[in-house]
Amino acid sequence: QEKGLDKQEIQNILIEDARTGLSVEALKRAISNNLFYVQGKFPEIATRNDYYMAVSYAVRDRILKRWVASVKQYLDGKHRVVSYLSAEYLLGPHLANNLINLGIYKETGQAVKELGKELEWLIDKEIEPGLGNGGLGRLAACYMDSLATLEVPAIGYGIRYQFGIFEQDIRDGWQVEDTDNWLRRGNPWEIERRELNYEVKFGGHVQHYTDNNGKFCSNWIPDLVVKGVAYDTPILGYDVNTTNTLRLWKSEAPKSFDFQLFNAGGYNDAVRQKIVCENISKVLYPNDEQEEGKILRLQQQYFFVSCSLQDMLGIHLRQGDKIQDFYKKFVVQLNDTHPAIGVAELMRLLLDKYQLEWEEAWDITTKTFAYTNHTLLPEALEKWDLELFGRVLPRHLELIYEINRRFMDKVTVKFYGDHHKIASLSLIGEGPKKYIKMANLASLGSFAINGVAALHTELLKKTVLKDWYELSPEKFSNKTNGVTPRRWMVLSNPELTALISDKIGEGWIKNLDELRGLEKFAQDQDFQKAWMDVKHQQKVSLSKKILQRLRLRVDADSLFDVHVKRMHEYKRQVLNALHVITLYNRIKHNPDIDMVPRTVIFAGKAAPGYKMAKQIIKLITSIGEIVNNDPDVRDRLKVVFYPNYNVTNAQKIYPAADLSEQISTAGKEASGTGNMKLSLNGALTIGTLDGANVEIRECVGEENFFLFGLNADEVEEVRVNGYDPYSYYNDNPDLKLALDQINDGYFSHLNTDTFKTLVRSLMFDDQYLVLADYQSYIDAQDKVAETFRDKSKWAEMSILNVARMGKFSSDRSIKDYCDEIWKVKPVPVKLKN
Numbered sequence: 001q002e003k004g005l006d007k008q009e010i011q012n013i014l015i016e017d018a019r020t021g022l023s024v025e026a027l028k029r030a031i032s033n034n035l036f037y038v039q040g041k042f043p044e045i046a047t048r049n050d051y052y053m054a055v056s057y058a059v060r061d062r063i064l065k066r067w068v069a070s071v072k073q074y075l076d077g078k079h080r081v082v083s084y085l086s087a088e089y090l091l092g093p094h095l096a097n098n099l100i101n102l103g104i105y106k107e108t109g110q111a112v113k114e115l116g117k118e119l120e121w122l123i124d125k126e127i128e129p130g131l132g133n134g135g136l137g138r139l140a141a142c143y144m145d146s147l148a149t150l151e152v153p154a155i156g157y158g159i160r161y162q163f164g165i166f167e168q169d170i171r172d173g174w175q176v177e178d179t180d181n182w183l184r185r186g187n188p189w190e191i192e193r194r195e196l197n198y199e200v201k202f203g204g205h206v207q208h209y210t211d212n213n214g215k216f217c218s219n220w221i222p223d224l225v226v227k228g229v230a231y232d233t234p235i236l237g238y239d240v241n242t243t244n245t246l247r248l249w250k251s252e253a254p255k256s257f258d259f260q261l262f263n264a265g266g267y268n269d270a271v272r273q274k275i276v277c278e279n280i281s282k283v284l285y286p287n288d289e290q291e292e293g294k295i296l297r298l299q300q301q302y303f304f305v306s307c308s309l310q311d312m313l314g315i316h317l318r319q320g321d322k323i324q325d326f327y328k329k330f331v332v333q334l335n336d337t338h339p340a341i342g343v344a345e346l347m348r349l350l351l352d353k354y355q356l357e358w359e360e361a362w363d364i365t366t367k368t369f370a371y372t373n374h375t376l377l378p379e380a381l382e383k384w385d386l387e388l389f390g391r392v393l394p395r396h397l398e399l400i401y402e403i404n405r406r407f408m409d410k411v412t413v414k415f416y417g418d419h420h421k422i423a424s425l426s427l428i429g430e431g432p433k434k435y436i437k438m439a440n441l442a443s444l445g446s447f448a449i450n451g452v453a454a455l456h457t458e459l460l461k462k463t464v465l466k467d468w469y470e471l472s473p474e475k476f477s478n479k480t481n482g483v484t485p486r487r488w489m490v491l492s493n494p495e496l497t498a499l500i501s502d503k504i505g506e507g508w509i510k511n512l513d514e515l516r517g518l519e520k521f522a523q524d525q526d527f528q529k530a531w532m533d534v535k536h537q538q539k540v541s542l543s544k545k546i547l548q549r550l551r552l553r554v555d556a557d558s559l560f561d562v563h564v565k566r567m568h569e570y571k572r573q574v575l576n577a578l579h580v581i582t583l584y585n586r587i588k589h590n591p592d593i594d595m596v597p598r599t600v601i602f603a604g605k606a607a608p609g610y611k612m613a614k615q616i617i618k619l620i621t622s623i624g625e626i627v628n629n630d631p632d633v634r635d636r637l638k639v640v641f642y643p644n645y646n647v648t649n650a651q652k653i654y655p656a657a658d659l660s661e662q663i664s665t666a667g668k669e670a671s672g673t674g675n676m677k678l679s680l681n682g683a684l685t686i687g688t689l690d691g692a693n694v695e696i697r698e699c700v701g702e703e704n705f706f707l708f709g710l711n712a713d714e715v716e717e718v719r720v721n722g723y724d725p726y727s728y729y730n731d732n733p734d735l736k737l738a739l740d741q742i743n744d745g746y747f748s749h750l751n752t753d754t755f756k757t758l759v760r761s762l763m764f765d766d767q768y769l770v771l772a773d774y775q776s777y778i779d780a781q782d783k784v785a786e787t788f789r790d791k792s793k794w795a796e797m798s799i800l801n802v803a804r805m806g807k808f809s810s811d812r813s814i815k816d817y818c819d820e821i822w823k824v825k826p827v828p829v830k831l832k833n
């Protein structure tokens, strides 16, 4: 051993070879080589995308080295692996994130500069993979980052949608959707593994017979067979070598199939088959927390779950392990009920393919799965029409009947006479049409069930999963969501990152609790100034984007009031809109009024079929049109609807926010994660006691949080006693004026039809109690404005918010899952030459 260097350091030097070195020189050489040998270009004719590709491949090579090392490490040991099953992953752009996790952002910037280009210019070229709708998909992405960073062996399974979440454009104030062809310029981050493929059956019927040993057997004869091909994306952790795999399945037609038809002269049938197969992974369903109940959706779910389980069993058996030990090697987390069919599929594989007995198969299955619930909204709970289900998955229907029969035998004894409870626990719902309850299948088939924030878990136990809690309280626990500080601070807010690191070092990036070290600077005048300067700089950047994108000038000194998330009635963008109208009316009533200037920024997609959500977008843009063009308003109020909210745009918006709007009806938002990202970027929260807001407020201190509105119990009480929106309207002149204006067409060129359904809903059957919380919200907003006038006070509160948000790192969430549910340990990965 050489003097002064430990083994690891020597290894690190050895691996700085020509191909994967991390120095500026090595990177430069790699980029040039890629431009020539991969893109077949030279600088004079290379396009921006050619350069983006060349840089990405250079980065990928460096990740591949770590990936191979990780896979080797996982294979030699008998390590337990986390398998995360999710129909959605909302990853966001890869390049900049990988540069940060590899620790070569600066070096790559320099290398690109020496080649005569700007790294930022290439980073901005990337089309993000929008393979998710919102919170649930983004959480899966944060968790993949944290699993790798914590060096936990993990594999994420999902669907390689050819088209992700639609692109939103605003025309005439309305949302219009365009397809998201995210693969159109190629995807340097994935590796196609044609050799890794599985067949997935659909439809047909099941034959039963007794074999030579007298064993009762089932044979599923499908009428469609689809092939799933693996596409792997490496997920590198921050400041570690661990590189896990995100394995997404693409559906194709199996070769044998179309040839048979083709030879028989059935060319058209063959082509049709091919299209049917490819359609399965074609497009992401754009509904957020709204069940669709379509056959294709069930096919998608079964398709990726079956491929994934076949893959896991294959990995397990190839290592020479007994099938009976499967649950010791893999723990499978169900990201909501979308992959819950896995419970029946694992039973099918163990029974029909591996010939285990029922009891043994059920024992393995229920030691394998754990289930996370992400919503209390009844319309999001998955139910499959039994007849439809049986047509797509006849064998699974039989298995579900049998699982249910055995379960009901026990339940009927245990709760003898309690028909309501027995019916509620059944996997099968009765009614005019029978249906399968996926939350029940997930709950029965899992050894652990969790909610995503403390309040959410408590409400789950009291409402949606009450009977399951009473049956098996030991299965339940809370795992409050978290977000990755790498993407949501280091990457999106480098200026704030530098300021923080300058004060407390860089340890917080991996151990977010260290942010606590900022507390002692909260009242430090110089630090406050530096803090607010960073915020101002971010607001200027966002203002430029708004000017470019919307031709709207906003004042970077005004209060940036940010409400960004999917459009949904329960998230109450309308309540915010009513506040905006109220501010506008104050100006109109008293044109010289001294008020804190505000820029109210909305962003979010509405599900294409969700009429009300689309009307809310139109309301916001219509208010904007009036407010932004009214000379009386001057610079005191602006309304922005920033189009196409996605990860890329979120990264630009969060750093510029002063105020974070988290105003859902209490009891409706399971957790929220935007609330965490905004607070970590120094925004103060105005919010209800809903989801993780409750815990955020506990952490940052009630004096640093603008609370308003009814709590979950009070919401329930109002409902039970009969909610009377009209009385709020009648008793509150400001509210009355605002609603009358919307109704009378003040914001819609006197067209009284535009917002008719919206107003009717608010006044007569609003489940989300918007009018009940109006005055309390307005009062809280007035307090926000008053506080904002005192810049030093605001800075102090903002610093304290960030300092106390350590709990909301996804690293903490993942540690909790690892210790309390998954029982997995980190496996550090060493690089060898």
Ligand code: OAK
Pocket (backbone or CB within 6 Å): 134, 135, 136, 137, 139, 288, 289, 290, 336, 374, 375, 380, 452, 481, 669, 670, 671, 672, 673, 691
């Ligand atoms: C989407 C479809 C079905 C069920 C739930 C969802 C979903 O996105 N839920 C959201 O999950 C987030 C991550 O746990 C939470 O933060 C949000 O509150 C919740 O709405």
